[in-house]
Amino acid sequence: MIKPVIVATDGSPAATAAVEWAAGDAARKGLPLRVVHAVDRLPYELARYPVPTDDQLTWAGRRVLEETEQAVRETHPALRVTTALLEGEPVKVLRREAAHGAEIVIGSRGHGGFAGMLLGSVSTHLAGQVPVPLVVVRPESSAPHGLIVVGLDGSDEAEAALTYAFEEARLRSCRLLGLYAWQLPVHAYAPEIAYDIDEVRQAQEQHVAAVLATYRQRYPDVDAEMRAVCGHPVPVLVEAGEKADLLVVGSRGHGAIGSVVLGSVSRAVLHHARCPVAVVRPSTTEE
Numbered sequence: 001m002i003k004p005v006i007v008a009t010d011g012s013p014a015a016t017a018a019v020e021w022a023a024g025d026a027a028r029k030g031l032p033l034r035v036v037h038a039v040d041r042l043p044y045e046l047a048r049y050p051v052p053t054d055d056q057l058t059w060a061g062r063r064v065l066e067e068t069e070q071a072v073r074e075t076h077p078a079l080r081v082t083t084a085l086l087e088g089e090p091v092k093v094l095r096r097e098a099a100h101g102a103e104i105v106i107g108s109r110g111h112g113g114f115a116g117m118l119l120g121s122v123s124t125h126l127a128g129q130v131p132v133p134l135v136v137v138r139p140e141s142s143a144p145h146g147l148i149v150v151g152l153d154g155s156d157e158a159e160a161a162l163t164y165a166f167e168e169a170r171l172r173s174c175r176l177l178g179l180y181a182w183q184l185p186v187h188a189y190a191p192e193i194a195y196d197i198d199e200v201r202q203a204q205e206q207h208v209a210a211v212l213a214t215y216r217q218r219y220p221d222v223d224a225e226m227r228a229v230c231g232h233p234v235p236v237l238v239e240a241g242e243k244a245d246l247l248v249v250g251s252r253g254h255g256a257i258g259s260v261v262l263g264s265v266s267r268a269v270l271h272h273a274r275c276p277v278a279v280v281r282p283s284t285t286e287e
Contacts (some may be wrong), residue, residue, distance in 0.1 A: 003036040006101040011064040013139035014107025022105035028171040034078035038093040095285035098130035127279040128251030144172040149240045150248040157250025160282040163189040165248040181233035204228035234268045
């Protein structure tokens with residue numbers, strides 16, 4: 001069974017940008033596109049809010065889906081597109097959808113059917129919690145840079161992110177930049193411990209070179225570069241993302257950037273990066 005790229009929409013500018021991104025990604029991968037809209041009745045169950053009829057909510061949702069489907073077919077006429085009007089809270093709806101999809105794409109902010117779709121809500125409740133890559137797209141558009149940036153640290157999550165990033169670079173025929181951000185460890189009980197920074201830097205660069213050599217064998221047609229950078233991963237990745245079409249991070253990590261868990265580096269990147277951000281989990285046998 002061919003799994004689709006799933007994109008959530010509520011008609012907001014961020015959702016529109018997410019649909020455009022998802023349609024392009026689905027077309028490049030030869031996958032169908034599934035556009036979903038959640039009818040979330042919870043806000044209207046509170047007494048202080050006026051209660052619209054079921055027909056009003058359903059009609060509005062169907063209109064959003066119809067307009068979105070028409071827009072996608074105009075730009076990608078060969079793309080297989082389906083739509084779904086679903087009941088429930090956006091997070092729960094998209095978690096269910098993720099079980100049957102290849103990728104989930106959402107806008108960074110939304111309204112209406114996806115009232116909670118803003119950073120700190122839907123995106124951070126889904127990132128690292130769904131078994132497929134989650135891509136968060138901002139409404140601001142920019143000229144293509146022909147570059148994908150990916151963070152790495154030697155963890156399984158970073159390896160999954162690397163594979164995803166190389167696949168995207170191959171399909172887009174663009175450059176890839178892998179960044180290994182490292183910092184000298186601080187020992188609270190032995191602050192006097194000294195390090196040879198040149199020796200540490202050399203070790204990190206050797207690790208990055210070995211990773212690059214492995215992926216160049218698997219993706220010989222991708223113009224790839226990897227750098228070991230001394231610094232905190234968040235500013236390193238966010239700054240690099242300023243000139244990227246996509247920034248890819250793992251949902252959890254360890255080692256040189258031991259704070260890479262959702263809630264620290266991944267969460268901060270989701271908040272601060274201006275380009276689309278993909279959060280990738282490694283697949284498991286259970287999933």
